[in-house]
Amino acid sequence: MVREGYTFGLPLLAAGAGALLLHWTAPGAVLMALALFVFSFFRDPQRVIPAEAGAVVSPADGRVVVVTEEEFEGKPGKRISIFLAVWNVHVNRAPVAGVIARVDYRPGKFYGAMRARASFENEQNIIHMKTPDGEMVFKQIAGWIARRVICWKKPGETVARGERIGLVRFGSRVDVWLPGNAEILVKPGQAVSGGSSVLARWPAGAGG
Structure with a gap:
């Protein structure tokens, strides 16, 4: 815990x-x-982290609600959104191994985490990660009940795939943005487990 x-x-x-x-x-x-x-x-169970090259693991327990192609900061990419119910484990984990390049806190609204606008208008931490083969972005998004997003890591820290990096309290949402050539392996409605479910695969030869 x-x-x-x-x-x-x-x-x-x-x-x-x-x-x-x-x-x-x-x-x-x-x-x-x-x-x-x-x-x-606030339980924090151990997870078996996949070792396969290029795997992008789920940052949280929950259910996939969105899989779409979508630009982020002017770059083509793909977004996966995961909704966390109050009974899910709310510890967040690093989707890939790399360096925390930036953590941007954005104050905002507290719309229900199932609503699409929550990804863009709610209070959130935007965590930019760099790997030897590319960059990805992970968002911790507060919901109507979850009104506190917490990132335990600071810019410049190196994290392992599946490492615990933060927490969102009491029901929330997480978003993962990947490069446009990433292979998505999940679909809306699918249940995922933080640190162990593989959401996507980086392009051949990419690290993660």
Whole structure:
């Protein structure tokens, strides 16, 4: 479990236990249930990271909602969007191995993460990554419930494929932009697991 789980969960657990000791059964039960939910939400299971060359792994657990060709910052590319429900693991992982080139925080709205406009108008971190063979962009996007995007890495840091790099709290969305010649391996509606599901493959000979 990530440390935020203890930050939010332990006070609820303590309050619930105190209420039960005072025989305030209903409030105590509610607080204990909330504590269990928080501990579950912030869980951080181990994942088997694919070793195949060129693999681009999912940055989060969830369901693919968009696969499209779309420019980013004037460059042709492909975008994969993944929706995270509140019961999904919300730890985010690096889709590829490389260097964190830039992390741009953009304040914004808090539309429901399932809405298409959330990718462009909601609060988000835009994480630019460089590999020896190209660049890709990964977005952490806040939703209606998730109102905090957290990136644990800073520009200049090197990360491994599947390495934990951040968190979005309580339901959200992540977007991955890849070069136009990347081979997409998923489709809308498909369930994916962060760090282990392969979303795409870099062009032959590319690293990742």
